[in-house]
Amino acid sequence: MSTLELNYQNVLQRLQLACSQNNRPAQSVRLLAVSKTKPAAMVEAVYALGQRSFGENYLQDGMDKITALSHLTDIEWHFIGPLQSNKTRPVAEHFQWVETVDRDKIARRLSEQRPATLPALNVLVQVNISAEEQKAGVLPAQAHALCTLVSELPNLCLRGLMCIPEATDNEERLRTQLEAMQALYQQLAAEFPAMDTLSMGMSGDLELAIACGSSEIRIGTDIFGARDYPANN
Numbered sequence: 001m002s003t004l005e006l007n008y009q010n011v012l013q014r015l016q017l018a019c020s021q022n023n024r025p026a027q028s029v030r031l032l033a034v035s036k037t038k039p040a041a042m043v044e045a046v047y048a049l050g051q052r053s054f055g056e057n058y059l060q061d062g063m064d065k066i067t068a069l070s071h072l073t074d075i076e077w078h079f080i081g082p083l084q085s086n087k088t089r090p091v092a093e094h095f096q097w098v099e100t101v102d103r104d105k106i107a108r109r110l111s112e113q114r115p116a117t118l119p120a121l122n123v124l125v126q127v128n129i130s131a132e133e134q135k136a137g138v139l140p141a142q143a144h145a146l147c148t149l150v151s152e153l154p155n156l157c158l159r160g161l162m163c164i165p166e167a168t169d170n171e172e173r174l175r176t177q178l179e180a181m182q183a184l185y186q187q188l189a190a191e192f193p194a195m196d197t198l199s200m201g202m203s204g205d206l207e208l209a210i211a212c213g214s215s216e217i218r219i220g221t222d223i224f225g226a227r228d229y230p231a232n233n
């Protein structure tokens, strides 16, 4: 088995174990393979193992892979990076999901630019659950207003919430944030029936995220190995 395959099977096992420890079916958590900065050949190798959903942070890097792998017709691309309003068009045209919508202007542009020939673009509203100053995402108190807008825009489908909690070794702090996110998600999902996705959990905290109700974990390093340049620009 290749290192890539070993890594991938190991992540799947961690996902399954965390689900069973929390009495959740393994199918209740989607694995998003975060392939940012990694070559198309590695994406294709993981696809060959059965993986279909891939996450990209950087627009050009992602677009290069979408183009190179256009023969994989059932692959699903999620944009998970910071999104500037002048860069929304390629995302609206080439991705199936955007997980980092955090303001009205971005939501409106994505809806306007989504081609009529494609299904609605799946959207997660990014929440700054740790309320850190320079961090992307709406504050929890603003999430309802943005979810309302996204749910009303014609070419978007509001699928749920996403967060990147504080980078901390303090498990209690982390748990507090993930639980706050779960509570916010449950409250909003009761009002917006298309919501089915709570995206939280990365290589270091997937078990805790699944214990706190995550339905999508975003795993880069533990599948593809360390990256040469930083995770977030």
Ligand SMILES: *Cc1c(COP(=O)(O)O)cnc(C)c1O
Residues within 6 Å of the ligand: 034, 036, 057, 080, 081, 164, 202, 203, 204, 218, 219, 220, 221, 222, 231, 232
């Ligand atoms: C890079 C990244 C990930 C994956 O992080 P790893 O620690 O490498 O698993 C998940 N989510 C977002 C938004 C990222 O930018």
